[in-house]
Amino acid sequence: MDIGDEMRQVADRAREASRKLSRISTEIKNRALTEMSEQLLQQSAYLIQKNKKDVDFAVESGLSPAMIDRLTLKESTIRDMANGIKEVAALPDPVGKVTSMWRRPNGLMVGRMRIPLGVIGIIYESRPNVTADAAALCLKSGNAVILRGGSEAIYSNIAIGRLLQDALRKYEIPEAAIQVVETTDREAVYELLQLEEYIDLIIPRGGEDLIRAVVRQSRIPVIKHYKGVCHVFVDADADLDMAAKIVINGKTQRPGVCNALETLLVHREAAPRFLPEMARQLREQGVVLRGCEKTCDLVPDAEAATEDDWYMEYLDLILAIRVVDSIDEAMDHIARYGSLHTESIVTSDYANAQRFLNEVNSSTVLVNASTRFSDGFQLGLGAEIGISTTKLHAYGPMGLEELTTTKFIIYGNGQVRT
Amino acid sequence: MDIGDEMRQVADRAREASRKLSRISTEIKNRALTEMSEQLLQQSAYLIQKNKKDVDFAVESGLSPAMIDRLTLKESTIRDMANGIKEVAALPDPVGKVTSMWRRPNGLMVGRMRIPLGVIGIIYESRPNVTADAAALCLKSGNAVILRGGSEAIYSNIAIGRLLQDALRKYEIPEAAIQVVETTDREAVYELLQLEEYIDLIIPRGGEDLIRAVVRQSRIPVIKHYKGVCHVFVDADADLDMAAKIVINGKTQRPGVCNALETLLVHREAAPRFLPEMARQLREQGVVLRGCEKTCDLVPDAEAATEDDWYMEYLDLILAIRVVDSIDEAMDHIARYGSLHTESIVTSDYANAQRFLNEVNSSTVLVNASTRFSDGFQLGLGAEIGISTTKLHAYGPMGLEELTTTKFIIYGNGQVRT
Known part of the structure; x- marks a missing residue:
């Protein structure tokens, strides 16, 4: 046959x-x-x-x-x-769950049942x-x-x-x-x-x-999903200790999986206070850094990132870092280079937290939490059959x-x- | 260019x-x-x-x-x-509707937002x-x-x-x-x-x-959706007046649309009481009938249906009719020849109504109502962009x-x- x-x-x-x-x-x-x-x-x-x-x-x-x-x-x-x-x-x-049911003016009872x-x-x-x-x-x-x-x-x-x-x-x-x-x-x-x-x-x-x-x-x-180029954006007034924990967790807890952190975006006002100490902690964990020009100024041993780095899913102990002027620039970067997988903002600013949640349309968007939570079991869905970055039918x-x-x-x- | x-x-x-x-x-x-x-x-x-x-x-x-x-x-x-x-x-x-939100044991609030x-x-x-x-x-x-x-x-x-x-x-x-x-x-x-x-x-x-x-x-x-081969199944103990109204409405109210009735299935116990009078009413509306052998015995002027007729979306004043031995045979017919669009059972039997609703997995399944209700506006969804018979993302x-x-x-x- x-x-x-x-x-x-x-x-x-x-x-x-x-x-x-x-x-x-x-x-x-x-x-x-x-x-x-x-x-x-x-x-x-x-x-x-x-x-x-x-x-x-x-x-x-x-x-x-x-x-x-x-x-x-x-x-x-x-x-x-x-x-x-x-x-x-x-x-x-x-199976068989009726997710909603309503009555029409003509008396028809209309429902939707899972099959x-x-x-x-x-x-x-x-x-x-x-x-x-x-x-x-x-x-x-x-x-x-x-x-x-x-x-x-x-x-x-x-x-x-x-x-x-x-x-x-x-x-x-x-x-x-x-x-x-x-x-x-x-x-x-x-x-x-x-x-x-x-x-x-x-x-x-x-x-x-x-x-x-x-x-x-x-x-x-x-x-x-093809790949997970996940971002953390550290906002101007982020709690920097919290931000460091979230970055370390995202990058090093299990670098070979799709919800691991790949690109760190840092607001320019936070960068001088945040990046040198963050870089020290990352180096301690064996992470290689590839930064934009401003990052390299603040972290002298970071390698210079190329345009290609912003698209990279390293799945390894490598982190791309970029300093941005504003939350808008951070969101533009994510829209341009991201893979619609998972993005997180670390911020103390209420309005920015809400803007990020509402305006970033990746499949999972977090405030003040690690990208590693983008996982069926962690979100309470039970076991997971996969992650989708195609918007049709299932997303995330x-x-x-x-x-x-x-x-x-x-x-x-x-x-x-x- | x-x-x-x-x-x-x-x-x-x-x-x-x-x-x-x-x-x-x-x-x-x-x-x-x-x-x-x-x-x-x-x-x-x-x-x-x-x-x-x-x-x-x-x-x-x-x-x-x-x-x-x-x-x-x-x-x-x-x-x-x-x-x-x-x-x-x-x-x-x-857009922006949060369809559900729940708290995880670690305190994360997880929601799903429409985008x-x-x-x-x-x-x-x-x-x-x-x-x-x-x-x-x-x-x-x-x-x-x-x-x-x-x-x-x-x-x-x-x-x-x-x-x-x-x-x-x-x-x-x-x-x-x-x-x-x-x-x-x-x-x-x-x-x-x-x-x-x-x-x-x-x-x-x-x-x-x-x-x-x-x-x-x-x-x-x-x-x-490729086509709508919609069925009505008239059960053994259906209210035959109701059944006739539903058949006439499904076939003649607007024969050129996808939710129009194309094949009528009739339980053999109801057929002798139902089909001759039903055929008379359909003929009055100019409908041509194509029946199985048993149908042709009961309705002498019906044409003999061929295997192809069971697959047909006529979009015209033509109706295929088949007499079946049981609800199981009706559901098998629908599974084999149907297009996953819309099916209706006319019955007074509670258990059969529930079986049909549960076991027929077409995108719209009705009890005691016309197939013509399979329409976004009629179901209360507001305006309709189309009908899907692909199960992914949207169905119906x-x-x-x-x-x-x-x-x-x-x-x-x-x-x-x-």
């Missing part, structure tokens, strides 16, 4: 499953999730054995130690996966835990999922998928609700991305190159609700239009 | 305007809308004169009388346009009133709009666009908030659809061919809220992640 037909069969089974899935009770979904969590723990030796094939092959192929680390399943990572699924079971079920999207395709790289996380979120929200991980984790992903399907079978949920694509043929991704009649949404998770390739090829709506961290849509439901008693 | 550069300039101006537009007060937007409405009325002679060029050319080119009718601006159509804009001014402004999408492209055919309607809805929701109508209405569209821009200027709103594409070069549409860095959403309005072409070419998210009739997205706003007092 050719790869196009094979993917069409996968997608067709997913669509069939999704119709049944949308009617399965919350209780059954939660029991299946609990069973999945237990299966992973009980079968950890099996998972580690299958994972070893991927790891051995990765070592042979000369993958970087960081990639091998991400790929490796240990008892502790399996425990984390199992706990993650249990947490999803504990979240409220978004699953249908079939979701996840295209991702290396970390096998995405297989379990994404499957759990899709099942809880009543969606069938097609999981296409990287070839480097194929044995691990297939093994996890089988355990999850065992749990589905036990509760008479169609197996095709969770399908791992078993071929590593690169064409499979392209073929999946053409199947707009079967698949409702594609979520790519991985590096910018992967995401751009998916967007270019897909006929199906894609929710994604996405939880279970973002895996649903709403239909109109209307109760009448014989109304017709006149 | 080549057409690609020209469209990029249009889109770049729109993006610039959209940044300012997102900060303009509701009051100013409403005043500008009121001014637009008055401008259209005052300048009706000018509009009719410009429109005459389009109409004359359409007559010369031999366009159908129906198309020429849709194209023609009369005093009454201009009054309708002006009233439409005034109604948009009276609607609540969705404009940014720049919206509308690709449409013949009716010049779309120019005014769409521009008003986009302005009210804080979005810049690029309007690309059909070449057959180019003089009318440009004239309407100029009047609307006059009103913008009067209130110091950037003119580029409303731009009519002035070239009739067909390449212009293709070029616009590539500009994903500038345009946030494309809404095509017109026939299925236009919409499919837009979806195929666009790199920008598209909200659309779209009002002003669907032209916005939400960002996360977070009030902190120094929080960092640990």
